[in-house]
Amino acid sequence: xxEIAGKITDTDVHCAPASIETLFPFLDGYWRSYVxxxxxxxxxxxxxxxxxxxxxxxxxxxxxxxxxPPDNVEALRxxxxxTAGPSxxxxxxxxxxxxxRNPYYETALTRAVNDWLRTEWLDRDDRLRASMVVPTTDxxxxxxxxxxxxxxxxxxxxxxxxRGQDVRFGNKxxxxxxxxxxxxxxxxxxxxxxxxxxxxxxxxxxxxxLEDYLSNTQIVQAHVVxxxxxxxxxxFPALKICLAECGFSWLPSLLWRLDKExxxxxxxxxxxxxxPETYLYRHFRATTEPAHLPPGDEQLSxxxxxxxxxxxxxxxxxxxxxxxxxxxxxxxxLGEEDRARVLSGNAADFYR
Amino acid sequence: MRIxxxxxxxFAPGExxxxxxxxxxxxxxxxxxxxxxxxxxxxxxxxxxxxxxxAPTATSTGPGEFGVGDDLFLACPWHGWEYDITTxxxxxxxxxxxxxxxxxxxxxxxxxTTEADLRFPDRIPGPYVAETFDVHVEEDYVVxxxxxxxxxx
Amino acid sequence: xxxxxxxxRTAVLDADIHPAIPAARxxxxxxxxxxxxxxxxxxxxxxxxxxxxxxxxGGMRLDAYPANGIPGSDLKLLRDQVLDAYGIGYGVLxxxxxxxxxxxxxxxxxxxxxxxNEAIRQDFLDPEPRLVSSLCxxHESxxxxxxxxxxxxxxxxxxxxxxxxGAQxxxxxxKYLPIYRAAAAAGLPVAVHTGGAEHHRADGWPSFYxxxxxxxxxxxxxxxxxxVCEGVFEQVPDLQVVxxxxxxxxxxxxxxxxxxxxxRLRQDVPMLRRAxxxxxREHIWFSTQPIEEPADPKHLAMALAQTxxxxxxxxxxDYPHWDFDSPDTALxxxxxxxxxxxxxxxxxxxxxxxxx
Numbered sequence: 001x002x003e004i005a006g007k008i009t010d011t012d013v014h015c016a017p018a019s020i021e022t023l024f025p026f027l028d029g030y031w032r033s034y035v036x037x038x039x040x041x042x043x044x045x046x047x048x049x050x051x052x053x054x055x056x057x058x059x060x061x062x063x064x065x066x067x068x069p070p071d072n073v074e075a076l077r078x079x080x081x082x083t084a085g086p087s088x089x090x091x092x093x094x095x096x097x098x099x100x101r102n103p104y105y106e107t108a109l110t111r112a113v114n115d116w117l118r119t120e121w122l123d124r125d126d127r128l129r130a131s132m133v134v135p136t137t138d139x140x141x142x143x144x145x146x147x148x149x150x151x152x153x154x155x156x157x158x159x160x161x162x163r164g165q166d167v168r169f170g171n172k173x174x175x176x177x178x179x180x181x182x183x184x185x186x187x188x189x190x191x192x193x194x195x196x197x198x199x200x201x202x203x204x205x206x207x208x209x210l211e212d213y214l215s216n217t218q219i220v221q222a223h224v225v226x227x228x229x230x231x232x233x234x235x236f237p238a239l240k241i242c243l244a245e246c247g248f249s250w251l252p253s254l255l256w257r258l259d260k261e262x263x264x265x266x267x268x269x270x271x272x273x274x275x276p277e278t279y280l281y282r283h284f285r286a287t288t289e290p291a292h293l294p295p296g297d298e299q300l301s302x303x304x305x306x307x308x309x310x311x312x313x314x315x316x317x318x319x320x321x322x323x324x325x326x327x328x329x330x331x332x333x334l335g336e337e338d339r340a341r342v343l344s345g346n347a348a349d350f351y352r
Numbered sequence: 353m354r355i356x357x358x359x360x361x362x363f364a365p366g367e368x369x370x371x372x373x374x375x376x377x378x379x380x381x382x383x384x385x386x387x388x389x390x391x392x393x394x395x396x397x398x399x400x401x402x403x404x405x406x407a408p409t410a411t412s413t414g415p416g417e418f419g420v421g422d423d424l425f426l427a428c429p430w431h432g433w434e435y436d437i438t439t440x441x442x443x444x445x446x447x448x449x450x451x452x453x454x455x456x457x458x459x460x461x462x463x464x465t466t467e468a469d470l471r472f473p474d475r476i477p478g479p480y481v482a483e484t485f486d487v488h489v490e491e492d493y494v495v496x497x498x499x500x501x502x503x504x505x
Numbered sequence: 506x507x508x509x510x511x512x513x514r515t516a517v518l519d520a521d522i523h524p525a526i527p528a529a530r531x532x533x534x535x536x537x538x539x540x541x542x543x544x545x546x547x548x549x550x551x552x553x554x555x556x557x558x559x560x561x562x563g564g565m566r567l568d569a570y571p572a573n574g575i576p577g578s579d580l581k582l583l584r585d586q587v588l589d590a591y592g593i594g595y596g597v598l599x600x601x602x603x604x605x606x607x608x609x610x611x612x613x614x615x616x617x618x619x620x621x622n623e624a625i626r627q628d629f630l631d632p633e634p635r636l637v638s639s640l641c642x643x644h645e646s647x648x649x650x651x652x653x654x655x656x657x658x659x660x661x662x663x664x665x666x667x668x669x670x671g672a673q674x675x676x677x678x679x680k681y682l683p684i685y686r687a688a689a690a691a692g693l694p695v696a697v698h699t700g701g702a703e704h705h706r707a708d709g710w711p712s713f714y715x716x717x718x719x720x721x722x723x724x725x726x727x728x729x730x731x732x733v734c735e736g737v738f739e740q741v742p743d744l745q746v747v748x749x750x751x752x753x754x755x756x757x758x759x760x761x762x763x764x765x766x767x768x769r770l771r772q773d774v775p776m777l778r779r780a781x782x783x784x785x786r787e788h789i790w791f792s793t794q795p796i797e798e799p800a801d802p803k804h805l806a807m808a809l810a811q812t813x814x815x816x817x818x819x820x821x822x823d824y825p826h827w828d829f830d831s832p833d834t835a836l837x838x839x840x841x842x843x844x845x846x847x848x849x850x851x852x853x854x855x856x857x858x859x860x861x
Binding site: 054055056162163164165166167168169170171172198199200201202203204206207208209210211213214215217218219221222223225226229230247249250252253254256257258259260261262264265267268269290291292293294295299302305306322323324326 | 560561671672673674675677678704705706707708709710711712713714715716718719720721722723724726727730731734735752754755757758759761762763764765766767768769770772773774795797798799800804807808811827828
């Protein structure tokens with residue numbers, strides 16, 4: 001994206017259709033009947049990801065507006081753009097994350113979400129960009145959807161849910177999907193939450209929302225390691241990955257472990273030509289929310305020393321979600337130039 | 353100190369001997385017609401380096417492509433740090449070209465490897481250099497000379 | 506070591522040595538019908554090496570294979586390569602076989618774990634006073650696990666109760682409370698070691714051993730999150746948990762994330778009366794191995810200082826595994842006073858052992 005001087009790019013803003021019927025104009029007769037017959041509703045909690053009563057699910061202004069995330073562009077304008085908002089925002093709609101295991105339904109639903117995004121959002125406000133959603137249970141169909149929408153430059157990202165994949169995203173079975181994204185210069189966004197049929201922990205369902213909420217920061221690390229060691233950046237050198245709503249302060253520890261172990265057992269993955277850290281900083285970025293920061297200025301400056309935050313992190317409000325004010329604290333700790341990179345420069349360089 | 357390791361005729365190509373020289377354990381390797389000697393001590397965490405496996409580089413042009421090179425490395429039997437038997441230079445994974453100074457902070461800048469030591473431009477040089485010694489054949493015997501050692505880094 | 510070096514016994518304590526009990530020896534200690542079952546059918550729960558081939562000397566130090574048998578089965582070699590070689594004051598045995606044995610059919614699991622405990626006692630602890638051990642329990646059958654804890658309560662050489670990182674449920678699950686209560690009542694910490702049944706329901710299956718190994722730190726982070734957030738330390742205030750073989754650098758960022766989440770979601774976890782990091786600091790210990798090796802070595806000390814838990818970190822070698830940390834070199838990046846606490850002081854306090 002071209003950078004607009006002094007302006008903010010918000011890399012994670014949520015929207016969602018008010019009901020499944022909203023998507024009916026974009027579903028054909030068979031799937032409308034399927035939805036009606038199964039009495040399918042959109043989950044009011046997004047499959048447990050955002051229970052409306054949880055303080056993290058909505059900022060005060062979103063709660064005051066009544067419906068969150070916003071279900072129409074006027075509401076988003078009022079709540080986000082009109083209040084010292086960003087000059088540009090990337091819409092992420094996670095409505096299709098918690099669908100059934102039926103790959104054909106997932107294909108139909110993700111396609112409907114994308115057409116709804118195009119018609120009801122992108123056509124109505126040129127400050128908006130969007131992530132397309134694609135079926136993860138049918139890679140061929142995902143590739144077809146990327147080919148269909150790739151030419152529409154307003155889609156800048158392919159959004160994948162981190163939780164509940166049978167194998168990690170670097171696995172060979174996802175390579176055609178990653179290749180298609182790279183071919184169109186689309187970022188692949190790995191976003192928190194995912195398929196509800198699979199538990200948020202490796203060993204099963206948990207008993208508190210807090211644990212589910214925190215699990216995203218662990219699960220995403222599995223995908224980061226997978227994408228690096230499976231060699232996807234050797235096959236697709238243009239591929240870019242955004243880690244959205246999964247935190248980032250876990251990165252130094254992960255890189256230290258991965259680097260040490262790669263030195264020892266690199267022969268298992270001999271295609272890696274550079275140390276893992278090189279691939280990480282070249283191909284990955286993360287959004288600022290939720291920022292899990294250490295207490296105290298001294299430890300925060302240590303974190304800034306241990307990882308390359310000014311080049312790695314991109315600003316996101318994660319509207320309407322509310323993770324507290326840590327991201328503001330991070331921005332305040334950066335110098336002016338670094339802050340500008342996080343607020344807009346990094347996103348401008350990363351997204352087409 | 354000069355130590356007689358074995359008769360050349362009793363030291364076949366591909367074999368190795370571990371000899372004790374004072375308090376020091378030294379591994380002597382025969383590769384083809386040439387002999388090499390390294391301190392039996394890995395500079396990484398002190399493993400008995402010369403008890404490790406020798407293996408050529410694994411090669412690959414991309415995910416799922418596997419081959420082996422025609423070089424030979426000695427891998428520490430503990431953590432698998434790999435060394436060029438002839439120079440003691442450590443190497444990490446394969447590399448497109450030498451990434452000079454990678455990991456050098458582990459040992460400090462003064463240990464930067466010189467270009468001449470890097471015999472494998474398609475591997476990433478590591479921060480360590482194992483101690484090596486002169487080995488030569490005198491009459492019919494293999495002799496290690498510890499006075500001409502190249503110190504470990 | 507090519508020739509066995511013998512160093513004088515020091516106060517250094519190694520919190521993670523893996524003994525291995527050969528199948529024939531184990532069978533000799535099993536009563537019927539379990540002996541026949543073990544010899545004809547074997548076991549049902551697959552350990553990770555069965556599906557992640559350990560592409561580094563089969564997962565072992567290459568010099569740790571005895572002339573006859575499997576690494577960790579030969580007490581003499583264990584003495585030569587660890588206890589004598591480094592002047593180890595005490596070594597804590599962690600028998601990994603129970604990680605999957607403990608998830609077998611309950612009575613069979615109990616029989617297998619008991620046979621392991623007897624083999625450890627007879628073959629390692631009786632002949633070698635420098636060794637103490639973890640107690641193997643059928644962790645998926647808590648009532649039987651409690652019985653095994655009570656059975657060995659009188660033997661001070663069993664210094665902790667062993668639990669796998671890969672259990673059938675999250676470690677904070679209430680079904681495991683009887684085990685935690687029995688351990689605390691016996692004055693024993695629970696040691697959680699990586700391994701056991703491997704599950705990847707949230708994160709997806711990895712393809713490589715490299716990924717499996719790199720996940721060890723995450724396994725520990727998930728175990729600690731579950732124990733803290735499900736309120737186990739409120740329910741069993743005397744419980745101490747040792748997280749073994751996950752390294753240390755993940756701990757501070759985990760505490761930041763737990764506290765940040767909790768500050769927004771306190772109403773979801775009313776059983777927690779304090780910030781998660783407070784429970785973590787008061788109940789969790791961890792072992793150093795595999796020690797992280799950041800490019801800038803001072804970052805290791807920094808990461809440790811950020812936890813505020815330097816008095817709860819234990820040195821471990823992980824002998825005979827390939828990722829063995831040497832007592833001479835593994836912690837060289839840390840300041841000397843810190844190193845001494847980690848190499849000995851902390852562990853003597855945890856295990857109530859007398860310094861030699």
